[in-house]
Amino acid sequence: DETFSRFEKVTTAFRKLLEKNYVDLKRPNQYATLLHISTSYLNDCIKGSTGYSASYLIQERIILEAKRLLYHTDKSVKEIASELGYDDYPYFSRLFTKVTGVSAIAFRRKNRD
Structure with a gap:
């Protein structure tokens, strides 16, 4: 078609x-x-x-990259937010939680253990 x-x-x-x-x-x-x-x-x-x-x-593309950085680097969530173009760290943090269902810190902890 x-x-x-x-x-x-x-x-x-x-x-x-x-x-x-x-x-x-x-x-x-x-x-x-x-x-x-x-x-x-x-x-x-x-x-x-x-x-x-x-x-x-x-949003999915941004969060995919955030997950990759959380998993493969030791950068802080704030550094990752900034690297992905978010100067407003709390906004990025809320977005990550909204999209994934877990906080960025919880995601890192869960996937590093």
């Missing part, structure tokens, strides 16, 4: 941009601008091909 194909193309382009820019670009509208499409169309495409919103995929 042609619509699905277009949705897939936009989603693939979004994922490539996300991989390069997740530290600096945290909002779907920033990616939509780079793709020269509206934010609502970006979300329609991503939701149509993945079942998830652009915001969800952005």
Whole structure:
């Protein structure tokens, strides 16, 4: 189907941009601008091909990197938050807990033992 194909193309382009820019670009509208499409169309495409919103995929990518850093480095949660573009450490901490169901410190403890 042609619509699905277009949705897939936009989603693939979004994922490539996300991989390069997740530290600096945290909002779907920033990616939509780079793709020269509206934010609502970006979300329609991503939701149509993945079942998830652009915001969800952005958060998931950030948290994946946070988990990697928590597991493989001894950096503090505050340092990791900063490295991932969050100057507001408490906000990052809440986001991590919301997405994973556990705090960053608990995640590190659980996965290091």
